[in-house]
Amino acid sequence: MAYRTVTADRVEAGDALPELAIDVKPVDIVLGAMASRDWRPQHHDYKFATERNGVRDIFMNTPNLAAWFERYVTDWTGPYGRVGWIRFRMKDSVFPGETMVFKGAVKAVDRDARGCAWAELELELTSGGRVTTVCTARVAIPAAEGDNPWKRRGEDWKPRAAA
Amino acid sequence: MSERADLPAEVQSWLGQRRYELEGEFDVERGYIFTTCSSVQNGNPIFWDDKAAAEITGGPIAPPAMISVWFRPHHWAPGRTEQALPLQVHFDLKRALDVPEAVMSDNTVTFGEPVRPGDRLRTWQVLRNVSTPKKTKLGTGHFWDIDVEYVNQRGEWVGTESYTGFGYRRD
Numbered sequence: 001m002a003y004r005t006v007t008a009d010r011v012e013a014g015d016a017l018p019e020l021a022i023d024v025k026p027v028d029i030v031l032g033a034m035a036s037r038d039w040r041p042q043h044h045d046y047k048f049a050t051e052r053n054g055v056r057d058i059f060m061n062t063p064n065l066a067a068w069f070e071r072y073v074t075d076w077t078g079p080y081g082r083v084g085w086i087r088f089r090m091k092d093s094v095f096p097g098e099t100m101v102f103k104g105a106v107k108a109v110d111r112d113a114r115g116c117a118w119a120e121l122e123l124e125l126t127s128g129g130r131v132t133t134v135c136t137a138r139v140a141i142p143a144a145e146g147d148n149p150w151k152r153r154g155e156d157w158k159p160r161a162a163a
Numbered sequence: 164m165s166e167r168a169d170l171p172a173e174v175q176s177w178l179g180q181r182r183y184e185l186e187g188e189f190d191v192e193r194g195y196i197f198t199t200c201s202s203v204q205n206g207n208p209i210f211w212d213d214k215a216a217a218e219i220t221g222g223p224i225a226p227p228a229m230i231s232v233w234f235r236p237h238h239w240a241p242g243r244t245e246q247a248l249p250l251q252v253h254f255d256l257k258r259a260l261d262v263p264e265a266v267m268s269d270n271t272v273t274f275g276e277p278v279r280p281g282d283r284l285r286t287w288q289v290l291r292n293v294s295t296p297k298k299t300k301l302g303t304g305h306f307w308d309i310d311v312e313y314v315n316q317r318g319e320w321v322g323t324e325s326y327t328g329f330g331y332r333r334d
Contacts, residue, residue, distance in 0.1 A: 003208065003215070028202070035195065035202040037235035063231060064202060066272065070228040071205035079209045079219050083227055087271040150220045150277070159273055 004078035007142045008109055008117035017076045017104035017121070022068075024060070024127070026096040032064030059093035065133060069123060072102045073137050077119075081139050082149040084118065084159025088135040098128035107136075114156045117143040169295055174259050177290045181312075183251050184287035187233040188240075191282040195232060196225050224277040230313055230322040233284050252288045252309050253328055260293075262304045262330035269327040275320040282315045297329075304331030 022028075033043035038061045041048035049058045066086065074081045094100055104123040111117050123135040138159065140149035167175055200210050208215035209224060216223045235249065257265050278284065294306040311324040 003219075022204070031198075032202045035198040036229070036232050037195075039235075039238045062270070063228070066228040067199055067203045067205070067226060070226055071200075071203045071207070074205070074207050079207050079215060083274055085271060085273040086228070087269065089269055148219065153276065157275065159275070 003080070005080050005142060005145070006077045006119075007144050007147070008111070008119070009144050011106055011109050011119055011141070013106055013108050015106040017072070017102075017106075017123075020072055020075065020102040022100045024094060024096050024098050024100055026058065029058050029060050029094075029096055032067070033061045036061060036063035036067070038063060055093060055095075057095045057097070059095050062090065065090070065094070065125070068100070068102070069125070069133075069135050069137065072104065072123065073121060073139055076104070077139055077141050080142050080148055080150065082152075084138045084140055086135060086137040088133055090133050092127070092130050092132040094125075094127040094132055100125060100127045111143065112158055114152070114158060115143065116140050116149060116152060116156070116158070117147070167293075170293055171259055174256065174290075174293060177252065177255070178293070179289065179291070181287040181289055184285065185234070187284045187286075188236060189233075191225055191233055191278055191280050191284065193223065193280050196223075196229070196280070199226060199229055199232070220277060222279060224279050227274040227278070227322065228272065230272065230274070230278065231311070231324060233278070234286050250288065250309065250311065250326065252290050253307075253326070256290070256293070256305075256307055256328075257330050260305055260330055262332050264302065264304075264333065265328055265330040266301070267326055267328050268306075269325075271325045273323045273325070275322055276315065278315065278321050282321075284313050284315055284321065286311060286313050288312075291325075298334070299329065299331065301329065302331035302333040304329060 030044045042053050043061045049055050104121050106119050107122045108120045119139050119141050121137045125133040209220050289310045291308040306329050309326045313322045315321050
């Protein structure tokens with residue numbers, strides 16, 4: 001079966017990723033927390049979040065945010081995309097009733113010493129119009145049709161983040 | 164390692180050392196994989212379609228971003244009296260450096276071998292660095308870097324989470 005596949009020979013710095021907009025409902029916050037086994041009350045208990053944490057509602061937990069970014073990246077690459085690393089900095093929280101909007105662009109395309117093709121992406125999440133998270137990700141993509149980064153093992157897979 | 168007059172001996176002894184090594188409480192399993200994909204509406208066929216997984220990833224795998232999920236303790240378990248804190252080294256540093264407040268500023272996750280259903284992962288934490296005292300708008304304290312390493316049951320590296328924290332006392 002043919003899958004959507006982004007290959008390095010067809011990508012260049014400056015390319016934009018398609019935006020992704022999601023209306024966030026309370027169930028999204030609670031489901032995300034439970035899926036990531038995060039039982040802390042600020043992610044499911046409105047009274048705790050508002051009275052103890054002093055925020056306006058329950059809010060999305062960090063592991064689930066990482067899963068959203070991963071999904072956003074591989075929506076773009078297709079299933080052959082293999083994330084090497086992801087780095088994020090949180091500035092604000094995502095609350096129910098808001099619309100999350102993921103945006104991104106290709107910062108660079110390169111190959112490592114083992115011939116693995118990489119796209120480095122700059123990503124941003126806004127929610128309710130506020131920038132809540134900025135993120136950089138490095139994802140291995142096929143160098144050309146027929147290549148598959150998932151087949152790389154051991155010395156052929158070198159995703160370590162730059163300092 | 165050179166002595167650091169600004170750090171307690173206890174903290175110096177932690178630098179570069181593996182601490183809190185433990186095995187996950189359960190095997191990596193597909194129920195959580197499907198629930199996680201559902202929670203972020205991730206339709207990537209390598210997680211849902213066995214034929215696609217066989218063709219692309221050599222069989223089913225877990226979304227790499229789930230790496231820490233396999234170590235979060237059950238909310239309740241028989242005989243448990245204390246809840247283990249994730250990133251215990253962070254809390255140890257707050258106590259040892261006598262800084263009541265702390266924030267995480269950066270989080271980087273690096274992914275190695277794919278994690279597959281049936282894997283039983285191991286993890287440990289390593290304190291990589293503690294800065295000299297710094298004054299920021301939050302207060303005065305130390306920055307620290309902690310790595311959380313993950314391997315599978317064959318000892319293959321499957322991922323590392325790297326955190327930068329700042330522990331401080333308000334000025």
